[in-house]
Amino acid sequence: xxxxxxxxxxxxxxxxxxxxxxxxxxxxxxxxxxxxxxxxxxxxxxxxxxxxxxxxxxxxxxxxxxxxxxxxxxxxxxxxxxxxxxxxxxxxxxxxxxxxxxxxxxxxxxxxxxxxxxxxxxxxxxxxxxxxxxxxxxxxxxxxxxxxxxxxxxxxxxxxxxxxxxxxxxxxxxxxxx
Numbered sequence: 001x002x003x004x005x006x007x008x009x010x011x012x013x014x015x016x017x018x019x020x021x022x023x024x025x026x027x028x029x030x031x032x033x034x035x036x037x038x039x040x041x042x043x044x045x046x047x048x049x050x051x052x053x054x055x056x057x058x059x060x061x062x063x064x065x066x067x068x069x070x071x072x073x074x075x076x077x078x079x080x081x082x083x084x085x086x087x088x089x090x091x092x093x094x095x096x097x098x099x100x101x102x103x104x105x106x107x108x109x110x111x112x113x114x115x116x117x118x119x120x121x122x123x124x125x126x127x128x129x130x131x132x133x134x135x136x137x138x139x140x141x142x143x144x145x146x147x148x149x150x151x152x153x154x155x156x157x158x159x160x161x162x163x164x165x166x167x168x169x170x171x172x173x174x175x176x177x178x
Contacts, residue, residue, distance in 0.1 A: 008032055009045055016045075022062035022152065059151045060158070069155065088119050093128060097150070097162060101132040101143035120144070128153065 011031060016023055025038050032038065042063055046056040050064075057066040085093075090113075095110050096102055108114050123129040127149040134140040134173060151157065 001093075005041070007070075008036060010042055012045060016056065016064050019064060020149065022059060022064040025061045025063070028063070057152075058157065059148045062148060066152075069144055085122065086119065088115055089122055093146075093150075096123075096129055096144050097146050097159070100159075101135075101144035102145075103135055103141040103143055105141060107144075112151055119126050120152075 015028060015031065015089060020025050025042070028042075029036075029038055042056070042058070046058070053068055053071050054065050055068045057064055091111055092107055092115055095107050099106065099110065102113065104120070120129070127147055129144050129150070130147050132143045132145040135143050146159070151159070156162065
């Protein structure tokens with residue numbers, strides 16, 4: 001049985017380190033005594049790592065280790081993607097991020113052109129968008145929204161951190177040009 005704060009911090013640290021994906025606070029609570037303030041411990045651990053090469057990062061109630069943003073100049077990671085994100089994909093992702101939950105028809109209206117199912121499939125494959133349900137209108141069209149993986153990939157903790165719409169298009173294009 002874990003009975004001291006230092007051991008609890010070590011257990012949390014080990015669980016976060018062992019997982020490549022973000023870990024939900026509820027899952028962390030399963031391995032710790034029930035009377036702990038898990039959020040307080042996570043924030044304490046986040047504070048310990050704030051000036052390190054890796055940081056503790058959170059999206060909603062999920063936590064994990066990520067490389068510190070100020071280390072970007074020292075690291076170069078090349079990753080082969082199955083498909084390069086097209087201009088239509090970039091535009092579609094930006095529209096979904098800003099107007100969510102949004103239907104395919106609404107995306108097409110904002111873009112002033114049709115989008116192929118393949119564009120949505122690529123965004124789904126990368127885990128950046130997901131179905132959010134159906135609109136309560138005639139035909140009950142599907143609605144789309146972004147995921148936590150989208151927030152994590154673009155280093156956002158929530159959607160309120162999205163830049164202004166014009167800047168967002170430039171930001172996304174910059175990322176995919178690199």
